[in-house]
Amino acid sequence: MAGAGRVAGHLAVALHQRGHEIVQVVSRHAEPARALAEKVEAHPGTFSSHPPVPPADIIIYAVSDHALEEVLTLLPPEKMLALHTAGSLPADIFRGKAEHYGVLYPLQTFSEGREIDFREVPLCIEANTPDNEEKLQTLALSLSRRVVPASSSQRLFLHLAAVLVNNYVNHLYVLADELLQQEVLPFDLLHPLIEETTAKALTLGPQKAQTGPAARNDENVIKKHLELLSCSPELQTLYRMLSDSIRRRSSPEKK
């Protein structure tokens, strides 16, 4: 395992739990590698100094996008199946640097201290040959019940969609929180609504779940809200764009 950050950590622990042997955890800094190596009973090392160990079948580069090329130089895959875990990098980033390669992209957000049921994490896989794909699929299926072949281009769109439903949805929560703080109201007043909104979108699908002033083209309320936001031009513009975007998709009889 090359890397000891959040993705590397969650992945290494899941692999360890499913009975895979993690030979070595190698990272830029000694301490995070040591901590993760201890958790998964592996040898620790750094990119610039790692002890020789029995060879592994697979090397997983779970490092940040911009670090991958450098790490590949410091820690070449040699004969191992080289995998990266990035949504936005093509599989071909390994071309010329590895003979056997592919991608194992977990479609989930990982945080320190939050447990994730890895069996439920969709794993998007891609490999450079059918043999490597089979090997990768076996590995992925040992971790998750949701394994999906996805091309580099599909993965880019998946990552983009993930940014929308994770980072941008969360940002709307931040903006709502800021509005309530202004009025000295606690954010947790919105908790039941947020939970129900999520549950409804997952059950009905988001198209059928849409309601509200924009979906029913309620000019009065939209105008009121835009006035309310006259002191926050950023949020006002965002509000207008989102309501226009919803209106364009709504049939007139919709609520």
Next chain:
Amino acid sequence: MAGAGRVAGHLAVALHQRGHEIVQVVSRHAEPARALAEKVEAHPGTFSSHPPVPPADIIIYAVSDHALEEVLTLLPPEKMLALHTAGSLPADIFRGKAEHYGVLYPLQTFSEGREIDFREVPLCIEANTPDNEEKLQTLALSLSRRVVPASSSQRLFLHLAAVLVNNYVNHLYVLADELLQQEVLPFDLLHPLIEETTAKALTLGPQKAQTGPAARNDENVIKKHLELLSCSPELQTLYRMLSDSIRRRSSPEKK
């Protein structure tokens, strides 16, 4: 109960379940009033034709914002405590039309066929006199464990925040779904991520939960995503605005 739509329906059923007597359900059309009245053992009627019944203490106008004034004329509150349930209408809309009035605003999205635990629905209340506020508070506390006094101005902001975390969050799900459809990928690949995003924001608070390319100011990924969206100028602009808005709030060391 004036109105037989989704809010009226959920509210009437909750009131009935908590032992309140619903004297009459009156609506514009006979059929929805009849159906709801039957559910809560009340007399049905329409705004233009409703049988005389024993007087009620309270009349709840759970009708759409633009219908309220007309309904008030057709069905004046007389001596009853008049309540409306709208986020965006002031309590004073009753001034000159009712002696006793207030607002009972449930901060939740109600859908036909989806059960909501009313004990968990925040009820925002406001009344025109301390006596009426007490009466309203007693009513509200019989329905929910979360009763919050909120002025008309606070309620406006609550409603606006609710639009952000409900309609606009749901719209981001719609946009993500459209992206995946383009790539022939199913929306339910995003389900675990959506659930974890929500759970994380509610547990940590949205500020601490923020991650992603914009929060860590990852120009490469942002540029890639904007290129990917070159054929969807609407979504491209939205992406740029949201990522800028996140970047402005992020400290450089943030992930």
